[in-house]
Structures are given as C-alpha cells and as structure tokens.
Amino acid sequence: MSTCRLCGSASLAGVVDLGATPPCELFLTAEQLDLPEVTYPLRLRVCTSCWLAQLPPLITPEETFTEYAYFSSYSTSWVEHARRFVAGAGLRPDSFVVEVASNDGYLLRHVVERGVRCLGIEPSENVGRAAAEKGVPTLTAFLSPEVGARVRAEHGPADLVVANNVYAHVPDVVGFTQGLRALVADDGRVSVEVQHLLALIEGNQYDTIYHEHFQYYTVASARRALESGGLHLVDVEPLPTHGGSIRLWATPREAPVSRRVDDVLALEKAAGLHELSGYRDFAARVAKVRRDLLRFLVDAADAGRTVVGYGAPGKGNTLLNHCGVRPDLLAYTVDRNPYKHGRFTPGSRIPILPPERIAEDRPDYVLVLPWNLRDELVEQLSYVRGWGGRLVFPVPRLEVVA
The missing domain is CATH 3.40.50.720 (NAD(P)-binding Rossmann-like Domain)
Structure with missing residues (x-):
C-alpha cells in the first residue's frame, strides 16, 4: 500500500507488524486441515496527513462476507445494546429505517417489533437468511452509491440509516459513505458505530487488528471520511462496546455541532493521535x-x-x-x-x-x-x-x- 485510501497521501508510517495470518473468519472444516492456508501480512500503518490508520486491501469484502461466521445475536449484551439504541432513536410510526450490514437482524428486529418500516442491507447470504427468518426484510448486497440509489428509488429515503461495526470493513471508504448519503433523506440522520482508535491504542487492543478491518478511526479521521461522501459530523457518543467505540451522528446538511465532538478531539490530541508520538510505543x-x-x-x-x-x-x-x-x-x-x-x-x-x-x-x-x-x-x-x-x-x- 503506497497511498492513503482516504486522502491519497503517500506519507504512511508503520504502527505495528503482526506477521502474516489467514483471514480471521475463515474457520476450517476437518477436511480442510490437510490443505494449505493462504496467509497475508498484517501490518498497520497510519497516514500522517489525515491520520487514518489502515491495512492494505489484501483481501476483498466478497472473500470474507459472502458466507460469514459471525452472528450478532449470540451476544446477549450486544442485542441489549441494540434494543436500547432503537428505544432512544426517536422513531415515529411513519419512520423508515435502513441498517447497513444488518447481520442476523439483531437490531432491526427491535424496529420490527415497534411496527416501524425497515430494511436491512446485508452482504452475507447465510446471516441475511437468518434475519429474514426473524421477519426482518433484508436485501443481500454490498452497499455502494448505486445500491444506495436503488434502495432509495424503491423504498424512499430513510429517516435513519444505521451502520454499526461496518465502517472499518470497507476498503472503498468514499464510495461506501456516498452510499450512506444516497440512502438517507435530506433531513435524515446517519448513525455510525465503530471502534475508537484511541481505545485500541491505549488499551493494547491489537487483537482487533485483522484483515477484514481495513481502517481504524479517530474522530478526526472519521469526520474527514464522512465529509468525503457528503455527510457532516454533528455529534459523537463514546461507547463501552468492543473495548471502546464511538457512535458518530451525521447529517446531509450542515447543522450545529455538539461540544462532545471537540471534547473527544481534544482527548485524541492529548494522546498524541494527531501526530506520530501517540503511536511510537x-x-x-x-x-x-x-x-x-x-x-x-x-x-x-x-x-x-x-x-x-x-x-x-x-x-x-x-x-x-x-x-x-x-x-x-x-x-x-x-x-x-x-x-x-x-x-x-x-x-x-x-x-x-x-x-x-x-x-x-x-x-x-x-x-x-x-x-x-x-x-x-x-x-x-x-x-x-x-x-x-x-x-x-x-x-x-x-x-x-x-
């Protein structure tokens, strides 16, 4: 990888080298134990221009997510986290909610229970089937600007678009963000949950570095990523999930920005994550x-x-x-x-x-x-x-x- 996938800069600095590993979700059957496994370098770098931490795109999302081994509903605490989010999302009876990377319906099932119209966009066929069996309408697709436009044309613009733990999984950050923008109504909201790079670095959480995560975000780099697709960051909520995450709230139109954005940016700056010093040890x-x-x-x-x-x-x-x-x-x-x-x-x-x-x-x-x-x-x-x-x-x- 010679240039940053977000800003195009060639100024990339090494953070950690974890050797070479196979993709983390390609679990082996007994018959596969006598076969070779392909491994890929696992080296995290950070762009010193926009401060997006990133891995080279050595595997494609299609290789990992067409048949996927992770089902969100097996985590009791994660399902409860989703329930609380839906309960506090301010949904109306006539709202339309779209979740990208909706997995097995762990979140949208709470929307269905409220009688609110919704749609999941899930690339993995096997977990998408599990969602449909629970009564969650699900489209099998990878989000792109074209898919976002097609969903909008068929179902109308979404009042709320949810993207939990997927923003790190897309090598085309700009195209994916444009897809989010295509889905959301001009006066709607986008909620993105993603692991916070501050928590990863301060908590030694290096095991969350794996090939299906193409990048790791600070609020500073996430704001730039959202802007690349026409979305404006207006608020951020620190979350305890996944060892320390952030919920980013964005809108298509510029709006007043919460003080919490500046507060978290200040924490990142104090930790040295807007310069190389925070990554050196x-x-x-x-x-x-x-x-x-x-x-x-x-x-x-x-x-x-x-x-x-x-x-x-x-x-x-x-x-x-x-x-x-x-x-x-x-x-x-x-x-x-x-x-x-x-x-x-x-x-x-x-x-x-x-x-x-x-x-x-x-x-x-x-x-x-x-x-x-x-x-x-x-x-x-x-x-x-x-x-x-x-x-x-x-x-x-x-x-x-x-």
Whole structure:
C-alpha cells in the first residue's frame, strides 16, 4: 500500500507488524486441515496527513462476507445494546429505517417489533437468511452509491440509516459513505458505530487488528471520511462496546455541532493521535502482551494444568496466530454459535466445541478470547469457580481472576 485510501497521501508510517495470518473468519472444516492456508501480512500503518490508520486491501469484502461466521445475536449484551439504541432513536410510526450490514437482524428486529418500516442491507447470504427468518426484510448486497440509489428509488429515503461495526470493513471508504448519503433523506440522520482508535491504542487492543478491518478511526479521521461522501459530523457518543467505540451522528446538511465532538478531539490530541508520538510505543506494548500470554500458557502446560478457550471471535484468531498458540497450549475453545462447532480456528487450528464441554472437562483455566464482553462472560462462566477453575483475560494485560 503506497497511498492513503482516504486522502491519497503517500506519507504512511508503520504502527505495528503482526506477521502474516489467514483471514480471521475463515474457520476450517476437518477436511480442510490437510490443505494449505493462504496467509497475508498484517501490518498497520497510519497516514500522517489525515491520520487514518489502515491495512492494505489484501483481501476483498466478497472473500470474507459472502458466507460469514459471525452472528450478532449470540451476544446477549450486544442485542441489549441494540434494543436500547432503537428505544432512544426517536422513531415515529411513519419512520423508515435502513441498517447497513444488518447481520442476523439483531437490531432491526427491535424496529420490527415497534411496527416501524425497515430494511436491512446485508452482504452475507447465510446471516441475511437468518434475519429474514426473524421477519426482518433484508436485501443481500454490498452497499455502494448505486445500491444506495436503488434502495432509495424503491423504498424512499430513510429517516435513519444505521451502520454499526461496518465502517472499518470497507476498503472503498468514499464510495461506501456516498452510499450512506444516497440512502438517507435530506433531513435524515446517519448513525455510525465503530471502534475508537484511541481505545485500541491505549488499551493494547491489537487483537482487533485483522484483515477484514481495513481502517481504524479517530474522530478526526472519521469526520474527514464522512465529509468525503457528503455527510457532516454533528455529534459523537463514546461507547463501552468492543473495548471502546464511538457512535458518530451525521447529517446531509450542515447543522450545529455538539461540544462532545471537540471534547473527544481534544482527548485524541492529548494522546498524541494527531501526530506520530501517540503511536511510537504501541508495538513494544503489543510484544509484552504476547510474551506474557505465552509465558502463562507454557508454565501451565509444564505444571500439568489444563487450559481451554472461551469464544472463537475474529480478534481471538489474531491473538492466537500472533502468539503462536497451538493445541498443545490451548486444547480447544468453545463458542455459542453452532456454525463454528466441529470447525477449527484459522492458522492455529484449535478445535471449536459447544460451550457445554467446559463443564464436562472442568479445566483449570479458561482463556477468554472475546475479552470485550468481560462483564457478560464473567457471569456466564461463574460456574467455573465451582471446581476451582479460573478465568484468564489476555488484553489489555494478562489477568487471572477467580
């Protein structure tokens, strides 16, 4: 990658190099274990002109999202987050809501329950079918300016367009943003939720760097990205989701800007994220996470302790591959999503089993890979304490808890 995908600058500085890994959601079947896996470099850079942190577009969205392994509804806390958003969105009976990357209908099902007209635009055929089965109208497509214009022509302009955890997944930032603008009414609103680069850097959240994330946003770079497609940032809400996210509110017309925008910009500037100083020690802190986790796993194996995983998220596959963890150190992991059962994690090739297996085997330690759901999972896994088992959180620093 020689130029920034947002502003075209050739001034890109390295942030961290995580080696080479396969795409994080390409879980393997047993038949695929004897076949080669393609890996791609995983190197994060930042543009010193617009401060968009980015990966080279080495894979296409079509390779990842046509058949997708992630179903949002398996996270109880995420469904509740979506319910609260819909409840506070100020929808009217005659409103029209469009969600881009609507997944399995985790959010729009709450809109349907209110009797409000809506449409999901979801590129993954398998999760889109799951949404349709729940009564959520769903179009299978990748958003583009053309798709946005077609939806507007067929269904009318949207009063609210929602784009949760998709703005990082699109290599054509400008075209995608133009698609959002095509969908929304001239007096409508666009809500974009995306992980905050400030939280990623300060919290050592390097495992959220993977190939299906093409970029990582500060409010400064997100504002420029929205403007590239004809949208104006008017407000920002810091969120605890995914280890620290931001909800960006934008409109087609210029409007008064909330003071919160300036407040978050000031936090980013104080952290050095509008210059290179804020990125310089990140790679060293990432290396320490790797060393600490490997030391723990090797010591546990030498002591005859059993360690299994909980969850098979994309972030977990970045962590496992970067650390070189294999089944000799992590016997298996479990996941609530039946789609993943009987499959193996990409690269590390760790078996994925149903969650009930933990209670059957009573391991000494459970390594929690979706650490961002800590509160939810500490409650779900409270039964592990019954046999003296302990939970292990690898990020932002290694922590073993009872």
